[in-house]
Amino acid sequence: MDIKGLRDALRVRSHVIDRFEEAEHLEDRAPEDLLTFVVVGGGPTGVEAAADTHDLIFVVLEEDYPNVDFDSVRVVLVNAGDRILKGLDSALVHAATRRLASQRIEAINDAKVEEVRPDAVVISDERTIPTRTTIWAAGIEPPPLVGNLDVQKDHRGRILIDQYLRVKGSPEVYAVGDCTSIQYDGPPVPALAQAAEQEGTLAASNLAAEIEDKAPVPFRYRSVGQLVDLGEGSALVDILGVNLSGLLGAYVWKAVYLYELGYDLNRVHVLADWTIDMFTRPDTSKLFGDSSQPKTHT
Numbered sequence: 001m002d003i004k005g006l007r008d009a010l011r012v013r014s015h016v017i018d019r020f021e022e023a024e025h026l027e028d029r030a031p032e033d034l035l036t037f038v039v040v041g042g043g044p045t046g047v048e049a050a051a052d053t054h055d056l057i058f059v060v061l062e063e064d065y066p067n068v069d070f071d072s073v074r075v076v077l078v079n080a081g082d083r084i085l086k087g088l089d090s091a092l093v094h095a096a097t098r099r100l101a102s103q104r105i106e107a108i109n110d111a112k113v114e115e116v117r118p119d120a121v122v123i124s125d126e127r128t129i130p131t132r133t134t135i136w137a138a139g140i141e142p143p144p145l146v147g148n149l150d151v152q153k154d155h156r157g158r159i160l161i162d163q164y165l166r167v168k169g170s171p172e173v174y175a176v177g178d179c180t181s182i183q184y185d186g187p188p189v190p191a192l193a194q195a196a197e198q199e200g201t202l203a204a205s206n207l208a209a210e211i212e213d214k215a216p217v218p219f220r221y222r223s224v225g226q227l228v229d230l231g232e233g234s235a236l237v238d239i240l241g242v243n244l245s246g247l248l249g250a251y252v253w254k255a256v257y258l259y260e261l262g263y264d265l266n267r268v269h270v271l272a273d274w275t276i277d278m279f280t281r282p283d284t285s286k287l288f289g290d291s292s293q294p295k296t297h298t
């Protein structure tokens with residue numbers, strides 16, 4: 001399963017709940033793969049997915065399944081790099097590593113996933129992790145429309161663009177966001193909303209400049225920081241050189257999130273949800289029926 005959008009996240013949630021429904025009926029006959037949950041990718045999305053899967057299991061579901069042996073549950077994070085959260089300050093990486101370890105999330109570094117099967121994940125050292133749940137957070141694929149475009153692309157199928165955000169070989173066309181790969185003399189551009197926004201703004205003004213016969217402005221990515229949610233009461237914050245983790249990080253994460261929502265009504269809704277969550281047990285109802293056929297990637 002992948003986790004590109006809200007529907008995907010809800011599908012993962014329903015799938016996890018289904019595994020506990022099965023385990024509850026099987027009691028101590030539950031096979032190892034049933035309650036092992038593997039997240040592939042040690043970037044922010046993978047770390048957040050692992051931490052949130054842990055919280056769903058141990059904060060939300062544990063009370064509802066008295067016949068399940070929660071000590072046998074495994075949440076495994078498989079990461080191709082030598083450490084998780086590459087690019088983040090090492091103090092924050094340590095804080096995240098400690099947090100995951102304290103939650104018994106097994107982080108396996110230097111391990112590339114070779115194959116995802118319906119009942120296992122095979123990693124590069126030929127180790128096999130029996131699992132019926134694999135969450136893919138190791139990179140995104142451009143949509144089919146981009147795949148069909150007859151333009152220059154990089155090895156990951158992303159559209160090559162120049163420093164003015166124009167498609168290589170088709171300078172009359174601009175392209176921005178995750179589906180592009182910029183060739184320029186500047187810092188790497190991550191697949192993040194802040195990069196896509198910066199590119200979108202500049203592409204629009206370069207297009208306007210072109211219409212008015214003015215010179216286009218070259219792109220330069222400026223990181224405004226990074227936030228990583230580590231589950232209940234903990235987050236990493238790296239904004240303008242200020243690093244925070246733990247509970248303080250979680251408060252800043254929430255404040256930034258509220259600010260970024262943009263509309264006051266949304267802010268009030270989210271704030272009300274968070275407040276209610278502080279005093280009530282989270283809802284365990286499933287939102288999607290059929291989660292038994294996970295999408296597999298090889």
Ligand SMILES: Cc1cc2nc3c(=O)[nH]c(=O)nc-3n(C[C@H](O)[C@H](O)[C@H](O)COP(=O)(O)OP(=O)(O)OC[C@H]3O[C@@H](n4cnc5c(N)ncnc54)[C@H](O)[C@@H]3O)c2cc1C
Nearest residue numbers: 003004005045143145176177178179191192193194196227
């Ligand atoms: C789980 C997750 C968490 C993330 N968290 C963060 C974060 O905390 N901070 C951050 O900065 N970034 C985060 N990102 C990355 C961020 O979401 C992306 O970098 C950003 O959305 C890229 O914007 P985009 O416009 O290029 O692509 P998208 O946001 O993917 O938008 C592309 C749009 O094009 C539409 N589309 C596709 N094909 C067609 C077609 N043929 N016709 C018409 N429309 C089409 C799609 O439906 C979609 O709406 C996260 C990503 C994921 C998956």
